[in-house]
Amino acid sequence: MDIFLAGLVGGSTYALIAVGVSLVFGVSNIVNFAHGSVFAVGAMTAWWLSGPMSLEFWLVAPGVVLITGLLGWAVYLIAVRPLRKAPGIAVLLATFAVGVILDNLSLRVFGAETRRLESAFPRDNFEIAGFRFGTLSLVIIGVSVLCVLALVVLLNHTRVGRAIRATSQDMEAAQQMGIPVERIQALSFVIASILGGVAGLLVGMYSSNVAPSMGFVAGLQGFAAATIGGLGSIPGAVLGGLLLGIAEAFGVSVWGDSVRQLITFGSLLLVLWIRPGGLLGRVPAISAEPMTGTFFGAGRPLRLSPWVAAAGTLVIVLIPLLASDYFLRAGSLIWIYALFALSVTLAGGFAGQIVLGQAGALAIGAYTSAILVTRFDWDFWPSLLAAGLAAGVLQVILTAPTWRLRGHYVSMATLAAGAFISALALNLPGVTGGSRGIASIPRPEVFGLSLGRATPMYLLTFAILAVALVFVSRLGRSRLGRIWAAVREDEVAAASSGLHAASYKSLAFGLGAVLAGFAGALYSVQVTFIEPKQFGVALSVMAVTIAILGGLRAPIGVILGAAVLVGVPELFRPLADWRLLIYGVLLLTLILVRPQGLWARVSLPQRLRPSRRRTGQPQGAAETASANEEVVR
Amino acid sequence: MSAPLLSVNGIVKRFGGLTVVNEVEFDVAQGEVVSIIGPNGSGKTSTLNIVSGVLAADAGEVRLAGERITGRKPHQIARLGLTRTFQNGRVIGNLTVRDNVLVGLDGFGQRNSWIREVPGLRWFSLLRETLAALVERRGAQRENDLRVDRQLARFGERLTPRVDQYAFTLSYANRRRTEIARALVPDPRLLVLDEPTAGMNQTETAEVLAQLLELKRQGQTILLVEHKLDLVMTLSDRIIVLDEGRMIAEGTPSQVRKDPRVIEAYLGTSFAKEHGNA
Numbered sequence: 001m002d003i004f005l006a007g008l009v010g011g012s013t014y015a016l017i018a019v020g021v022s023l024v025f026g027v028s029n030i031v032n033f034a035h036g037s038v039f040a041v042g043a044m045t046a047w048w049l050s051g052p053m054s055l056e057f058w059l060v061a062p063g064v065v066l067i068t069g070l071l072g073w074a075v076y077l078i079a080v081r082p083l084r085k086a087p088g089i090a091v092l093l094a095t096f097a098v099g100v101i102l103d104n105l106s107l108r109v110f111g112a113e114t115r116r117l118e119s120a121f122p123r124d125n126f127e128i129a130g131f132r133f134g135t136l137s138l139v140i141i142g143v144s145v146l147c148v149l150a151l152v153v154l155l156n157h158t159r160v161g162r163a164i165r166a167t168s169q170d171m172e173a174a175q176q177m178g179i180p181v182e183r184i185q186a187l188s189f190v191i192a193s194i195l196g197g198v199a200g201l202l203v204g205m206y207s208s209n210v211a212p213s214m215g216f217v218a219g220l221q222g223f224a225a226a227t228i229g230g231l232g233s234i235p236g237a238v239l240g241g242l243l244l245g246i247a248e249a250f251g252v253s254v255w256g257d258s259v260r261q262l263i264t265f266g267s268l269l270l271v272l273w274i275r276p277g278g279l280l281g282r283v284p285a286i287s288a289e290p291m292t293g294t295f296f297g298a299g300r301p302l303r304l305s306p307w308v309a310a311a312g313t314l315v316i317v318l319i320p321l322l323a324s325d326y327f328l329r330a331g332s333l334i335w336i337y338a339l340f341a342l343s344v345t346l347a348g349g350f351a352g353q354i355v356l357g358q359a360g361a362l363a364i365g366a367y368t369s370a371i372l373v374t375r376f377d378w379d380f381w382p383s384l385l386a387a388g389l390a391a392g393v394l395q396v397i398l399t400a401p402t403w404r405l406r407g408h409y410v411s412m413a414t415l416a417a418g419a420f421i422s423a424l425a426l427n428l429p430g431v432t433g434g435s436r437g438i439a440s441i442p443r444p445e446v447f448g449l450s451l452g453r454a455t456p457m458y459l460l461t462f463a464i465l466a467v468a469l470v471f472v473s474r475l476g477r478s479r480l481g482r483i484w485a486a487v488r489e490d491e492v493a494a495a496s497s498g499l500h501a502a503s504y505k506s507l508a509f510g511l512g513a514v515l516a517g518f519a520g521a522l523y524s525v526q527v528t529f530i531e532p533k534q535f536g537v538a539l540s541v542m543a544v545t546i547a548i549l550g551g552l553r554a555p556i557g558v559i560l561g562a563a564v565l566v567g568v569p570e571l572f573r574p575l576a577d578w579r580l581l582i583y584g585v586l587l588l589t590l591i592l593v594r595p596q597g598l599w600a601r602v603s604l605p606q607r608l609r610p611s612r613r614r615t616g617q618p619q620g621a622a623e624t625a626s627a628n629e630e631v632v633r
Numbered sequence: 634m635s636a637p638l639l640s641v642n643g644i645v646k647r648f649g650g651l652t653v654v655n656e657v658e659f660d661v662a663q664g665e666v667v668s669i670i671g672p673n674g675s676g677k678t679s680t681l682n683i684v685s686g687v688l689a690a691d692a693g694e695v696r697l698a699g700e701r702i703t704g705r706k707p708h709q710i711a712r713l714g715l716t717r718t719f720q721n722g723r724v725i726g727n728l729t730v731r732d733n734v735l736v737g738l739d740g741f742g743q744r745n746s747w748i749r750e751v752p753g754l755r756w757f758s759l760l761r762e763t764l765a766a767l768v769e770r771r772g773a774q775r776e777n778d779l780r781v782d783r784q785l786a787r788f789g790e791r792l793t794p795r796v797d798q799y800a801f802t803l804s805y806a807n808r809r810r811t812e813i814a815r816a817l818v819p820d821p822r823l824l825v826l827d828e829p830t831a832g833m834n835q836t837e838t839a840e841v842l843a844q845l846l847e848l849k850r851q852g853q854t855i856l857l858v859e860h861k862l863d864l865v866m867t868l869s870d871r872i873i874v875l876d877e878g879r880m881i882a883e884g885t886p887s888q889v890r891k892d893p894r895v896i897e898a899y900l901g902t903s904f905a906k907e908h909g910n911a
Binding site for chain 2: 479489
C-alpha cells in the first residue's frame, strides 16, 4: 500500500510532465527536449525562493509558475519560432540545445550541488489502519489532478481551448480561419512549461533533494509516459504517467533504484511493440508526420572529386608528423564520433528514419569488445568484428516491430531501445560490471604497433572510418540507395512498386548499428574505461547532430560535423565548467544558421509536391527550400 | 472459359459510419481495359486502393489470376503483377527520372523471393542485396537500363531529354508519365491507373489516350479510374459506374451511355444529347 501510494505520487508528477509533452506535441507536432530542463529549473527556483530568499510557500509557488512560464515562452521564441518552416528534426535538436543551455546556465546560477528543498507540508501526519501518509502526498496528487482538470476545462470549454484544438488538428486551416497560430503555439509552450515547473516543485518537495542535473531524466520519463499513453492525448498522458509511476515504485521496491530506467524504457518499448499508437492513441499508420519524407529537401550533398579526396586523406595521414599527442588523441576521438554518426547517416539520411538510440549500439559494441578483450583475451580484430555484429543483431531484434511506424514514433522507439540497453548494462553487474563499469581495458597491438601510442590509434581509427565511408557512399549510390530514397520519400509509392519498406528501413538501421558497434569497440580502446552513464540519450543526440550538421545525405559530412562538435568543445577543455554551455550554444547557432547541414549546397526551390499534401505533410518541400535559401543568403 | 485476371467480389469499405465502397463486384479479363467512372466521392479511388492493398477491405475478396490477394500487403500484391499509379503523381523527387523508373524494377527479379516474406529469414535476402550493392557497377545492368529506355520512349520526346534530371524539377504531366513508366517497367499483368490525365490539358490528354490505346493494342490489361469521358469511352472495353459507393451500372461504353441511372447520377442529360442518345 505504501508502495502503491508512492507510485501514485510519482505517477502524478510524471503525468504532469507528460501532459506538458503531449500538449506541445499535439499543438505544434514537436518533441520538446527542453521540457525536462524547465522542470529542473522549476525545482531549483523553488529551492532558491524558499531557501536563500526564505519566502513562504504561497509566494514560492507563484514564483515558480511565473519563471517557468517565462522560460516556456523563451524556449518557443528561441528554438521553435525561427524554425517553424524547417523540418521537425531541426526543431527537436534546437530544443535539445536549449535544454543543454538551460541545464548548464542553471548549474552556473544555482551551483552544481544537490540542494535540500524543505517541504512546506508534513510527510506522515495521518495514519489509517496502520498505514501512514502525509499532507504532502495528498497535496501532490491533488495539485496534479487540479492542473490536469484545469487544462481539460481550458481545452474543451473556452475559446482559447478551441483555438488550441483547431491548431493541433490542422495548422494551415486554423491560420486561414484567423487563429493566431503562433501565439497559440507559444501559449502551449507556456502552459506546458508551467505544468513542468509545478511538477519540479512537487517532486523537489517530495524527494527533498533538487539539482540542476535532474531534468534530463525526468524529461525522458515524461516522454515515455506521454508515448505510452499516446502522443498528443491528454488522458493518455495521465494514464501513462500513473502506470509508469506505479510500475516504477513496485520495481524499485523489489530490485532497487537502478531498475528505474529499465522499467521506464522497457515498458515504453513493450507498448510500442504491442500498441504502436500508445494506450489511448490512434495507430499512426496512415498519416505521415513531417519527420518522414523529404527533410532538408533542398540540401544536396556536394560531390567530392577523387583528387580532393586523395589530397585530404594525405593531409590527414601526414598530420601525426607535426601534431602533439594531445591533438592526435582528440583526432582519434573525432574519427570515432564520425564513424558513430555515420550510423545515423545510413538510417536517417538514406532511409529517412531519425534514430535517437544509437548510443545503445555504441554501448553494445564497447561492452562486447571490452568483455571479450579483458575476460577472454581476444585479439583486436575479432573483438572489433564481434562488437559490430553484436550491435547490429541486438539492435535489429530490439527494434524489429518498430519499422511499421513512422515519424516521431520511430524516433521514440529507437530512443527507448538505446536507453533500454544502457539501463540493461547498469542492471547486469555480472556481465557488465554494473555501475562500476569495466576499467583498465587493455590497449591492443595492431600490426605490431601498440594502440596505447597516439599515432597508431589516430591512423587506425581514421583508416576504419575511411573504409566505412567508402562502403556507405557506395551503398548510397547503389540499387539499395535508390530503394532507400523511395522508401524515405514515399512509402506508399515504394510499396506499390513491390518494395517492403519495413525491411529496408530495418536494413539501414541494422547496418548503421554495425558501424556504431565498431565505433563502440574503438571507443572502449580509446577511453579504456566504460560505464553505463557514458551511453546516455545525450550521446545518441550527439550522433544525430553530427550527422545532420555534416549534411544528412552526405556521408563525408560526418567528418566535418564531428570536427566541429567534438573538436571545438575539446578546444575549450580548459574552461571545463563552461564547456557544455558552449556546446549547447554552438549547437543552437548551427541549427538556426545552417539547418541543411554544412556539407550541402542548396539547389533550386522544390515545387510543392501534391503527394506530400495528401499525406498530411503541413510543410511542402517548397517552403523548406525557400526557408533554407533565405538562411543561406 | 478461363478465370478472369482480376475478380472483385462484394468488397465493402467503411470509414466510421460512412460506407464508401458498398458491395462492389466486377471482373477484368485478360487483355481487357475496364474503367471505373462516377462522381467525386463515389468510391472509385477507394476501390483501386482496396484492389492494390493500400486500403484494407471490411468485407469481400479480391483475386488476381485466381489467387486471393485481399489482406495481402501492397508490396506483395505488386510482386504478384499488379502495379499502379496514384491520383496525384507520386514520384520520388530526389531521384532522377531514370532512377524513378528503375525503382519500379527494384522490387522484382530477386531469387527466392518467398524468403523475403519470412521475418528473420528475410535477412538472408537483405544481406545478399547489401553485398550485391557493394560490388555493383554503374552501367552493369544494361538490361534494366534498356527496359527503362523502352518505357520512356513510349512518351516520345517528352521524357527522353530529361532522364537524368531530378523528378522534382518535372512538370506535373511529366511526373504522371514517369509514374506510368515506373508502373509499366516490370511488365505487370494488370496495370491500375488512377486518373492518369488529371491536371493535363487537351493536347496532353490526347497524347495519353494514344499511348494507352497503343498499350491496349499490345495486349496490356488495364483498370482505370478517369473523369475525362471522351477518353474513357474511346479506350474502354467495359465501364463500371459507381455512385455513393454502389455500382449503378456496368457494360460497354454504348450501354453505359444510354443507361438512364448513369445519365441521372453522373453524365447529365446534355452529355447524353451530345452523343445522340437522348
